[in-house]
Each structure stands twice: as C-alpha cells, then as structure tokens.
Amino acid sequence: MGQSHAVKRNKQIAKTIAFGALSVAMYTILFMNSAVVMTYFTKGFVYAALPILTAFAFSFVHGTFAGNVWSLLGIEAAQKRPETRPAAQPRPAQRKRPRPRVYLNT
Amino acid sequence: MHDIGLQGLQFIELTWLTAAFLFVVGFIGGLVSGFIGSGGAFVLTPGMMSLGVPATVAVASNMCHKFPKAMVGAYKRWRYGQVDLKLGVVMAASATIGVQIGIKMQEYILAKWGEAGSNLYVSVSFVVVLVTVGGYVFYDAWKISRSGSQEQSSKLADWLQSIHLPPMIHFKTANITMSLWFTIPVGLATGMLAATIAVGGFVGVPGMIYVVGATGLMSSATELVIAFLMGLGGSVKWALNGMIDIRLTLIILAGSLFGVQLGAIGTTYVKDHLIKVVMGTIMLMVAVSRGMAIPTYLTKLELISMSEGTTGFLMTCSFVSMCLALLVGAVIILGAMWKAKREERRGNLVEEKELQHAEQAI
Numbered sequence: 209m210g211q212s213h214a215v216k217r218n219k220q221i222a223k224t225i226a227f228g229a230l231s232v233a234m235y236t237i238l239f240m241n242s243a244v245v246m247t248y249f250t251k252g253f254v255y256a257a258l259p260i261l262t263a264f265a266f267s268f269v270h271g272t273f274a275g276n277v278w279s280l281l282g283i284e285a286a287q288k289r290p291e292t293r294p295a296a297q298p299r300p301a302q303r304k305r306p307r308p309r310v311y312l313n314t
Numbered sequence: 315m316h317d318i319g320l321q322g323l324q325f326i327e328l329t330w331l332t333a334a335f336l337f338v339v340g341f342i343g344g345l346v347s348g349f350i351g352s353g354g355a356f357v358l359t360p361g362m363m364s365l366g367v368p369a370t371v372a373v374a375s376n377m378c379h380k381f382p383k384a385m386v387g388a389y390k391r392w393r394y395g396q397v398d399l400k401l402g403v404v405m406a407a408s409a410t411i412g413v414q415i416g417i418k419m420q421e422y423i424l425a426k427w428g429e430a431g432s433n434l435y436v437s438v439s440f441v442v443v444l445v446t447v448g449g450y451v452f453y454d455a456w457k458i459s460r461s462g463s464q465e466q467s468s469k470l471a472d473w474l475q476s477i478h479l480p481p482m483i484h485f486k487t488a489n490i491t492m493s494l495w496f497t498i499p500v501g502l503a504t505g506m507l508a509a510t511i512a513v514g515g516f517v518g519v520p521g522m523i524y525v526v527g528a529t530g531l532m533s534s535a536t537e538l539v540i541a542f543l544m545g546l547g548g549s550v551k552w553a554l555n556g557m558i559d560i561r562l563t564l565i566i567l568a569g570s571l572f573g574v575q576l577g578a579i580g581t582t583y584v585k586d587h588l589i590k591v592v593m594g595t596i597m598l599m600v601a602v603s604r605g606m607a608i609p610t611y612l613t614k615l616e617l618i619s620m621s622e623g624t625t626g627f628l629m630t631c632s633f634v635s636m637c638l639a640l641l642v643g644a645v646i647i648l649g650a651m652w653k654a655k656r657e658e659r660r661g662n663l664v665e666e667k668e669l670q671h672a673e674q675a676i
Contacts (some may be wrong), residue, residue, distance in 0.1 A: 235564065242561055246325060249560050256553035259378055259560045263549070266564055267382030267571065274572045275390070278579065285394055285582040286658065 224280055227273035234269060238262075325559050326366050335361070336562060337569040339640075340379070344570030344635025346643045348577020350593045351514020351537030354570070355380060356600060357640050360633055362562065374552035375562040383570045388538035390578040396531055398487040401522070402539025405501040409514060409544055412505020420509060430614035437611060438512050440604035447520050455590035465586050471527030480496070485596045488528040488536075500525050508544060515541065516597055523590075529626030530589040531581060580647050583654035592643050599639035606632040 238245055249258045280285070326332070338360055343354020355376055362372035391397050418513055424432045458465060479493035500521035508514030515537045522533035581589070610625040612618045 224641075227541075234584045235568070238564065239561065242328075245560060249558065250556035252554050252556035256550060259553050259563070260546075260549060261559045262560055263378055263563060263567065266567055267386055271382075271386040271571045271575070275575050277572070278575055283576065283579055285579050286654070287582075291593060 220280060221253060223277035224273060227269055230272045231266075231270045234266060274286060323369065325561075328565075332365055333565050335365070336565045339637075340566035340569030341568075341573040342569075342640050342644045344383055344387075344573025344575075345577040345580075345647060346573075346592070346596070346640060347383060347538070347541075347570070348390070348574035349534070349580050349647050350515070350577075350589055350596070350643070351519050351534035352513055352541060353596060353640065355645065356513050357636050358566065360636065364633065367559070367562065370557050371559050371562075374549070374555075374557035375559045376566070377545055377552060378549040378558045378560070378563040379566040379570060381542050381549055382567060383574050384538045384541035384545055386571055387574040387578050388535070388542055390575055391535035391538060391581065394535075394582055395579070396535035397485070397539060398485045398528065398536050398579065399534055399539060401485045401488055401490075401528065402536045403499075403543070404483065404497055405504065405518065405522070405536070406496045406540045406543035408501025409505035409508065409518070409540055410547060412502035412507075412514075413509045413544065413548075413566055414505075415502065416506040416509025419506070427615070430611050434608065434611035434615060436510055437604045439507075443467050443507060443610070444516060444597045444601035444604070448594050448601060450524075451520050451590050452594025452598060453648060455587050455594055456592050458587040459591070465529055467527045468524045471525060474525065485528075488526075488532050490527050492526060496525060504540065505544070514544070516593075519593060528564070529586060531586045534581070534589050534593075536605075548643060577647060577663070580651045583658075584647075584650040588646070588650050592646050595646065596639050596643045599642060600636060603632045603635040603639060606635065 248255055249262075324630040336358075339354070339358055343358055346353035358376045358379075359369075359372050362376065363369055367375070386396055388402075392399070418444045420432060420435075422434045427434075431537075474496045475490060475492050477493060477496075479495055481494045482491055483494055483497070485492045500518070503521060504518035507517045518540055519530075521536050522528045522536060523530055528536065549558065606628050609620055610619065610629055613620045613625055
C-alpha cells in the first residue's frame with residue numbers, strides 16, 4: 209500500500225512538473241512576442257477568437273498545474289457532501305366549503 | 315467595430331511591480347470568488363485604472379480573466395457535488411437580459427447627467443443594494459452562528475415553491491421545484507447589478523438563497539456557472555472591439571487560478587454559514603467604501619462644495635477600504651480553513667491513539 213502511494217505521488221509530481229513547464233513556456237512565448245501578440249489580438253472581428261481561445265488554453269494548462277500544486281502541498285477537499293434541503297410540500301388541494309343552506313317548511 | 319478598438323487605445327508598459335500587483339490581487343480575488351462565487355472584480359477594475367489602464371481596457375481585460383477563472387472554479391465545485399447546472403443556466407439566461415436593461419439605464423443616465431451623474435448612480439446603487447442585501451446576509455449568518463442551528467430555507471422561498479404556476483422546473487442537485495416565473499426576477503436583478511456595479515453575484519447568490527431556496531454552499535457554487543456564461547458572452551463582445559489586453563488578463567489569471575481552487579477547496583472544510591459571513595462582511599465594507607466616493611461625485615455635479623484635497627483624500631480612502639474588504643474576506647477564509655484543518659489533524663491523532671490502545675488491549 210505504501211509503495212502504491214509512493215508511485216501515485218511520483219506520478220503527481222511528474223504531472224505537476226510537466227504542466228508547470230508547459231505553463232512557463234506558454235507565458236514566456238507570449239510575453240517575448242508581446243508586440244506581435246498585441247497587434248493581432250486587438251484587431252477585433254475574426255481575430256476576436258485569439259484572446260478567447262488563449263484564455264481557455266491557459267486556464268486548462270495553468271489551472272491543472274495550480275490544482276496539482278495544492279494537492280502536492282496536501283491541500284485537498286475534505287470528504288463532505290453538501291446538504292440539500294427537503295423539497296417543499298405541495299399545497300393541499302383547495303376544497304369548496306359547503307355553503308350553508310336554509311330550508312323553510314312553508 | 316474594428317475601428318472602435320483602435321481609436322486612441324493605449325496599452326500600458328508592463329513592469330515587474332505592475333505584474334506582481336496584478337498577480338497578488340488576482341490570487342486574493344480568485345480565493346474569494348472560489349469561496350463565495352463572486353468578488354475580486356470590484357477591486358481589479360479600479361486597481362488597473364490606477365495603474366494607468368484606460369477604463370474600457372480595464373473592464374474588458376478583467377472580464378476576460380473572469381470567465382476562465384469561473385469555469386475552473388465551477389468545475390472544481392461541481393466535482394464536490396455543489397453545483398446545480400440547470401439553475402445556473404436558467405439564471406444566466408435571464409441575467410443576460412438583465413445586463414441589457416442595466417446597460418440601457420446606464421446609457422440613459424450618462425446622456426442626461428454626464429459622467430459624474432453616472433458615477434453617482436453607480437455609487438448610490440452600490441451603497442443601497444450592498445447595505446440592504448449585505449446587511450440581511452450578515453444578520454442571517456450571525457443568527458445561525460449564535461443559535462448553532464442548521465441553515466434553514468427562507469419563508470419566502472418555501473411559499474414560492476408551494477405555488478404551482480407553469481412552467482415548473484425541477485432543479486435536481488438543489489432539490490428544488492419552482493415556477494420559472496419566480497427565478498426570472500432573480501436572474502434579471504443579477505444581470506442589472508452586473509451591468510451597474512460589475513458584481514452581479516452580490517444579488518445573485520442572496521437571491522438564490524432567499525428567493526429560490528438553495529443553500530448558501532450551492533448558491534455560491536452555482537454563481538460560478540452564471541459568472542462563466544456571462545463572462546464568456548461579455549468577453550466575446552469586448553474581443554470583437556479589440557479591447558482586451560491579453561497580457562493583463564493572463565497575469566491576473568496566473569494568480570486567480572491558484573486562488574479560485576483554494577477557495578473551492580475551502581468550502582469543503584468550513585461550516586456552510588461561513589459563506590454568508592464572508593459575503594456579508596465584504597458587501598458591507600464595499601458599501602462603506604463606495605459611500606466615501608459619493609461626496610466627490612456630488613461636488614462634480616455642483617450639488618455640494620468640497621475642496622479638491624478633501625475629495626482626493628476621500629477617493630484614496632475609498633480605494634484602500636475596497637482593497638481592505640477583499641483582504642478581510644481572504645483572511646476569514648484562510649483562517650477558517652486553517653482552523654478546520656488543524657481540528658481534522660487533531661481528530662486523526664485521537665483516532666490513531668484510540669486504535670493503538672485497542673490493539674494493545676487485544
């Protein structure tokens with residue numbers, strides 16, 4: 209069990225390093241070429257896809273790296289299920305109140 | 315459309331200090347967002363403007379960092395079973411209409427009373443909404459904390475859920491069945507507030523708690539879905555105008571992706587009512603901060619007279635107290651996490667000792 213835990217941890221370290229390196233590389237490339245990047249990314253119209261896709265790509269790579277860093281530091285979610293409230297009871301059907309009737313014997 | 319982006323656009327020169335400031339604010343803002351579903355934007359936009367970034371570029375770049383951050387946070391909290399996707403999508407759809415109404419109102423006020431009038435309207439909206447809603451959220455959290463009871467759904471939510479007005483929608487994860495007509499006003503108000511003060515979550519989360527009837531934990535997680543969908547729509551609009559400074563966006567994102575995941579993890583450690591404590595505290599502090607800015611706008615509109623030195627001082631105090639609001643929220647979250655983690659460790663130690671005693675006895 210201890211060995212499998214060590215293997216799992218080594219895999220996580222490797223994954224963190226790989227995503228960290230990829231994240232650093234992406235940031236370096238972007239900032240080294242910031243003049244070209246800013247020219248194209250602010251052109252608008254069809255070029256509008258560039259900043260949106262870049263934000264998605266960075267969030268995937270850097271987000272995975274950040275998540276793995278917290279895991280390696282031992283900061284992980286506690287096993288707690290969120291509570292849900294019991295569903296509200298339906299209102300009882302409205303019944304017609306019996307009308308008072310008066311019978312006169314004439 | 316293409317030309318709008320290029321007209322007089324000035325992108326700032328980045329320094330290490332600027333980058334460090336954006337990274338740190340991004341991290342703290344992300345932490346608060348991951349925990350209460352919103353926040354951070356109200357400091358980042360004025361923060362960027364104070365660095366010399368034009369207002370439109372600051373708003374656009376901030377929004378472009380918001381949607382990937384919210385996406386990562388929503389995914390993380392969805393894995394913990396805290397997100398009701400259907401509720402998020404329904405709310406986001408009505409919030410999109412709310413944003414359009416909010417923009418029209420802003421445009422009308424800007425045309426009628428100019429920039430100072432528009433700023434005054436934003437500040438007054440900030441103060442009125444945040445004092446009313448934030449005050450109630452804080453009072454509710456204080457009540458739960460004092461009595462030590464479980465979070466109860468509001469009477470209003472119970473009453474609305476009992477009314478059968480088609481089309482009825484069932485929100486599976488939140489375990490709520492409600493008429494669509496009662497969710498729409500909450501979404502509209504969220505959108506209108508997002509268009510006015512850029513933080514729709516300050517109405518969206520309390521709205522989901524007290525009107526729809528979801529728990530604080532689920533509402534704050536679902537708010538991240540709304541923030542993602544609305545942020546994506548807004549970012550596409552800004553990108554079409556070429557207003558996004560991707561360098562600023564990515565620096566903030568570098569910090570906020572760490573923060574948002576830490577905030578999401580934090581929700582699994584603390585008591586549920588702490589979300590309300592953090593939200594109420596931040597809202598009330600931001601209300602005070604915006605209140606400090608009101609005399610400046612009243613002076614600009616020549617409704618009162620004040621020296622330039624005094625208005626300048628009040629504006630600085632306003633910005634500092636806004637940063638402080640975010641910082642206080644982050645400290646409460648981290649403190650509660652630290653405490654919960656320590657108790658968990660202590661509990662594990664006790665369990666281990668008991669196990670050892672039992673083994674020795676055998």
